[in-house]
Amino acid sequence: MRLAVAGKGGAGKTTLSATLALLAARSGRPVVAVDADANPNLATALGVPPHAASLRPVPPSLVSRRRGGAGLLEPIDEVLDRYSASGPDGIRLLGMGGPAHADEGCLCAAHAVVSAVLEDLGGPERLVLVDMEASPEHLSRGTVRHVDAVLLVAEPYYRSLETVRRMSALVAELPVPSTSVVANKVRSPADRDAVEEYCGRHGLAFAGAVPWSDAVGLADRARVPVADGPGTGDVVAAVHDLAGTLGRLTGHRLLG
Numbered sequence: 001m002r003l004a005v006a007g008k009g010g011a012g013k014t015t016l017s018a019t020l021a022l023l024a025a026r027s028g029r030p031v032v033a034v035d036a037d038a039n040p041n042l043a044t045a046l047g048v049p050p051h052a053a054s055l056r057p058v059p060p061s062l063v064s065r066r067r068g069g070a071g072l073l074e075p076i077d078e079v080l081d082r083y084s085a086s087g088p089d090g091i092r093l094l095g096m097g098g099p100a101h102a103d104e105g106c107l108c109a110a111h112a113v114v115s116a117v118l119e120d121l122g123g124p125e126r127l128v129l130v131d132m133e134a135s136p137e138h139l140s141r142g143t144v145r146h147v148d149a150v151l152l153v154a155e156p157y158y159r160s161l162e163t164v165r166r167m168s169a170l171v172a173e174l175p176v177p178s179t180s181v182v183a184n185k186v187r188s189p190a191d192r193d194a195v196e197e198y199c200g201r202h203g204l205a206f207a208g209a210v211p212w213s214d215a216v217g218l219a220d221r222a223r224v225p226v227a228d229g230p231g232t233g234d235v236v237a238a239v240h241d242l243a244g245t246l247g248r249l250t251g252h253r254l255l256g
């Protein structure tokens with residue numbers, strides 16, 4: 001199962017990706033966490049210490065351009081062995097190439113690598129979580145065309161919801177079978193209702209809500225994964241429920 005997590009800047013994509021990854025790994029699933037953000041933060045959110053958090057990207061030379069998109073030239077398991085970093089609980093981490101210098105040009109090659117890697121990471125056993133960057137470029141380029149589902153993270157305010165609506169329209173033009181929306185940073189039943197009502201009005205599947213918690217910010221500053229608290233139990237429980245709902249919406253089990 002390959003799940004891409006998208007949404008407006010700062011909505012909580014990395015926080016929810018890391019928490020889902022840790023819950024799945026601790027439930028016995030093999031997990032590959034793909035940091036598809038050229039400004040990477042997923043390793044840190046998983047609790048990888050700063051000195052080990054910079055990921056070695058899969059080089060573009062391992063990807064061939066072919067009809068219908070980019071393809072990996074080597075078996076995915078070899079690519080994983082060579083380029084993935086070890087995260088907690090057996091999670092394997094892959095990164096996207098980012099800009100090494102200013103004025104360097106576009107990231108076409110890095111997008112092609114992510115696309116090719118995702119194509120070959122399919123299969124029922126492995127859970128692949130793709131933490132996307134805020135820009136809709138992953139969608140306009142079709143970088144995530146091979147995922148099984150996209151989870152759009154929305155904060156309960158209008159511009160965040162509008163972003164999710166625009167992104168879901170782009171996902172609908174890709175061969176991605178399932179798209180759903182999770183509300184994050186929800187402070188009241190009214191917040192949750194607003195997101196659910198917006199989803200209903202725009203034909204978007206609502207997958208649940210994750211509460212606002214001051215403990216999430218404290219965990220971030222302490223460089224502790226949200227899944228490990230302290231004080232984040234309500235958020236972790238909500239992400240656990242989200243995993244169950246996504247399982248039902250997508251037809252793919254997330255937790256072991």
Ligand SMILES: Nc1ncnc2c1ncn2[C@@H]1O[C@H](COP(=O)(O)OP(=O)(O)OP(=O)(O)O)[C@@H](O)[C@H]1O
Nearest residue numbers: 009010011012013014015134185211212213216220
């Ligand atoms: N449920 C929550 N309650 C409180 N704060 C939260 C919650 N979820 C995320 N945050 C905080 O929101 C900020 C942005 O979170 P995060 O980095 O996960 O967002 P993002 O969507 O990945 O951002 P970017 O677009 O920059 O990649 C962080 O400070 C994080 O700690």
Ligand SMILES: [Mg+2]
Nearest residue numbers: 013014037041
């Ligand atoms: Mg992020």
